[in-house]
Amino acid sequence: MYYEEADKPAHARTSNLNEELGQVDTILSDKTGTLTCNSMEFIKCSVAGTAYGRGFTEVERSMGRRNGSPIHETVTGGEDSTDEAPIKGFNFKDERIMNGNWVDEPHADLIQKFFRLLAVCHTAIPEVDEGTGKVLYEAESPDEAAFVIAARELGFEFYKRTQTSISVRELDRASGKKVERLYTLLNVLEFNSSRKRMSVIVRNEEGKVLLLCKGADNVMFERLAKNGREFERETKEHLNGYADAGLRTLILAYRELEEHEFNEFNAKFTKAKNSISADRETLIDEVTDKIEKGLILLGATAVEDKLQNGVPDCIDKLAQAGIKIWVLTGDKMETAINIGFACSLLRQGMKQIMITLESQQIKMLEKEGDKDAITTTSRASILQQITRGKDQLTASSGGSEAFALIIDGKSLAYALEDGMKSMFLDLAIGCASVICCRSSPKQKALVTRLVKSGTGKTTLAIGDGANDVGMLQEADIGVGISGVEGMQAVMSSDIAIAQFRYLERLLLVHGHWCYRRISSMICYFFYKNITFGLTLFLYEASTSFSGQPAYDDWFLSLYNVFFSSLPVVAMGVFDQDVSARFCLKFPLLYQEGVQNVLFSWRRILGWMFNGLISAVIIFFFCMKALEPHAFNQDGKTAGRDILGATMYTCTVWVVNLQMALAISYFTLIQHLFIWGSIALCGLGTRASSNDPEFCDIVRQRSLRPTTVGFTARLAARTNIVRR
Structure with a gap:
């Protein structure tokens, strides 16, 4: 991942x-x-009721395959064929408005306003690439970057920004030469998720105050003036086509403000911005909502965000x-x-x-x-x-x-x-x-x-x-x-x-493994502690609850620290019921976790009952093994210490062998922890005895060397039958 x-x-x-x-x-x-790359490419636009831009999107190709008529794009000579490297954010092809040809279009004045709006209505910051000399842009969103790049490539280059102005190089229709235009930035009405639009208010070189706005179609169309809907029907048709192609669309519109109208708005807007009340954002939205009305439609943009x-x-x-x-x-x-x-x-x-x-x-x-x-x-x-x-x-x-x-x-x-x-x-x-x-x-x-x-x-x-x-x-x-x-x-x-594609492995592989590991680990903790605890209970019951402990205090302390916990920790980290390849090949395995198969009450109670059976077998077989040696002629009998040590050793053997049976995927660490825990138990039993020599004699005379192993094997086999 x-x-x-x-x-x-x-x-x-x-x-x-x-x-x-x-x-x-x-x-x-x-x-x-999340599903898409969030790398926007300006691919099509609609200006003054005319659609511009050629080419097919991934969604259109997918639709073609789905309908049985795959799209095969052919590259022909002329304007559309070029050996130049693709420009990030710009995948637009249409000779009608590229290379300054827009001046010959029927609505050249609206095309000019359209791309001026793209070059001015934003919050991007220009930076000059020292290697190529081209202007690059740092924008708040990939959409905004795509818009200013598109404006630049189509002849309206935003190249400078200050706190109070925006500078643009554009083609002068009269002279046919590049000219620099300065727009005084008066206000920025920022985008938010409730407004679904953003605007700037600027003063051009002729002294006119313009409100330039771009936003989602469902909020922009309702803000158009009656005389600003000339191309509404055609634009909506183009929007539907762009939507069918999986493109992200925005509507562009503008209006000219009277000086007194702007001054009145500016006073209210400044007051709302300077407010320190809790409803400051609401006040700003109310003020901006009143000015962003009576707009004149210019057209729509369409950008592709590839999957x-x-x-x-x-x-x-x-x-x-x-x-x-x-x-x-x-x-x-x-x-x-x-x-x-x-x-x-x-x-x-x-x-x-x-x-x-x-x-x-x-x-x-x-x-x-x-x-x-x-x-x-x-x-x-x-x-x-x-x-x-x-x-x-x-x-x-x-x-x-x-x-x-x-x-x-x-x-x-x-x-x-x-x-x-x-x-x-x-x-x-x-x-x-x-x-x-x-x-x-x-x-x-x-x-x-x-x-x-x-x-x-x-x-x-x-x-x-x-x-x-x-x-x-x-x-x-x-x-x-x-x-x-x-x-x-x-x-x-x-x-x-x-x-996003890493979600597949995260859930189907690691999610499946983690669910099994943790479920098995918790159930095993129930099992091993019930087995240990019930052997003590059975011992106390057999001694009429005398209060005499069966195990040394050290045995009680170390059982969950060294002798039985390390293998289960290893299982919780390393165990795999199936390989990652099979998890991905058979996704339905994931339903095991969704349906909580491994951590149901039935399974938990099954493990607890397994612990009960194990405890009964361990205790009674240990008692039966020592029963003939309760009395010896030399006086060296198998007493409480020997019974406790035998039960403890059998318990450690049984729970660790049960762990080995539960593991699906063995690693060196798991082998080390299981057999190491059993070996540590033997060393601990010997080290904790007050009279090791005496205990050795008793074991040699009273107990067969195979007694403990036989008891452990029998308990393990019983557990296999239960499972």
């Missing part, structure tokens, strides 16, 4: 959850940066192991569905139960703005859809059909309400896969809490960014991906890995 490319090994940040790795019933996963290597195979193996997989993503439903097919989360023949709030009735109510009616109708619609989904599951019960549940963020908000969440959970746990689209970080945490508390089974959450922290903390096991979005997820996790 070492990722050589980034030099990142797996790291366990806690040692208390090893056995739970073998009992995971549900995995809740983020998508971006990590091995993700489809990993998800397929986890599904074969009987683990349910939920993906919680902020992407559009269409994007999430197609990514689901590409990564094997959704499969051919799997029936999809879709829960959305896209009905015509709700859309009409949204236009009217009646919030109470929207809430009532939406709640009733979600309840109806959940009930219908449960009916589908009930109708197919006993069949071989697999179901997938897909729900969007708005619907999820209602489904998580107190009166509905139990029904939603019943529906979800009946499905093999669940995809929650457009979900916020808070919703991710709430869903994780619902699954954890509602099912009572072990949940594992995996994510890579700060927006996944709540989800990781709510789950029984949090796995952080050490990716490109910082270390917040890793710092909040129990285990850190570098790639």
